[in-house]
Amino acid sequence: QQQVKQSPQSLIVQKGGISIINCAYENTAFDYFPWYQQFPGKGPALLIAIRPDVSEKKEGRFTISFNKSAKQFSLHIMDSQPGDSATYFCAARKYRGNKLVFGAGTILRVKS
Amino acid sequence: DTEVTQTPKHLVMGMTNKKSLKCEQHMGHRAMYWYKQKAKKPPELMFVYSYEKLSINESVPSRFSPECPNSSLLNLHLHALQPEDSALYLCASSQPSGRSDTQYFGPGTRLTVL
Numbered sequence: 001q002q003q004v005k006q007s008p009q010s011l012i013v014q015k016g017g018i019s020i021i022n023c024a025y026e027n028t029a030f031d032y033f034p035w036y037q038q039f040p041g042k043g044p045a046l047l048i049a050i051r052p053d054v055s056e057k058k059e060g061r062f063t064i065s066f067n068k069s070a071k072q073f074s075l076h077i078m079d080s081q082p083g084d085s086a087t088y089f090c091a092a093r094k095y096r097g098n099k100l101v102f103g104a105g106t107i108l109r110v111k112s
Numbered sequence: 113d114t115e116v117t118q119t120p121k122h123l124v125m126g127m128t129n130k131k132s133l134k135c136e137q138h139m140g141h142r143a144m145y146w147y148k149q150k151a152k153k154p155p156e157l158m159f160v161y162s163y164e165k166l167s168i169n170e171s172v173p174s175r176f177s178p179e180c181p182n183s184s185l186l187n188l189h190l191h192a193l194q195p196e197d198s199a200l201y202l203c204a205s206s207q208p209s210g211r212s213d214t215q216y217f218g219p220g221t222r223l224t225v226l
Contacts, residue, residue, distance in 0.1 A: 103154065
């Protein structure tokens with residue numbers, strides 16, 4: 001119930017293409033779903049986040065789609081660039097909780 | 113300013129050494145976190161301080177000892193570590209127990225235990 005399942009484990013996309021990473025959860029107490037981007041040797045940085053009362057959130061080239069009934073959410077990176085090559089983690093947190101539950105991560109490589 | 117700073121950036125220590133990791137934030141956040149991250153794995157929560165009090169300890173071995181001297185500082189004291197403790201140690205901060213609270217991560221300390 002505490003798990004967040006993330007797929008795929010790794011992803012190779014051509015420059016200009018769309019990168020899609022999917023996450024699924026079981027615990028309906030989760031109410032905050034952030035995505036983090038991490039470059040080698042750096043700490044994770046918040047990319048975009050969503051709450052379940054919204055089905056989609058867009059910030060620049062990054063979009064989160066949220067399906068509450070299916071308990072799934074996904075990150076779409078439009079016009080993917082080599083600089084987007086990084087590891088992406090989805091996460092979930094309970095209402096008023098401090099603990100983030102992370103997915104296993106997706107290593108994205110954008111080929112130029 | 114959304115910066116969390118951590119020192120040192122790299123640390124090599126023997127199994128009998130005592131060392132400390134330091135973390136600082138000036139965002140006025142009242143929750144601070146220690147995570148451990150192994151290569152190609154997600155961060156694993158170790159400890160959470162809320163209003164300078166330890167609120168979560170994820171069954172971490174006693175060779176790791178956290179300390180929160182004030183609302184801006186967080187330390188992790190290390191003693192008698194094992195080689196398997198080698199990892200990236202991340203500090204994070206946020207506002208405590210609210211909705212949509214972003215956790216801001218520091219760059220981490222790369223720890224190697226010989």
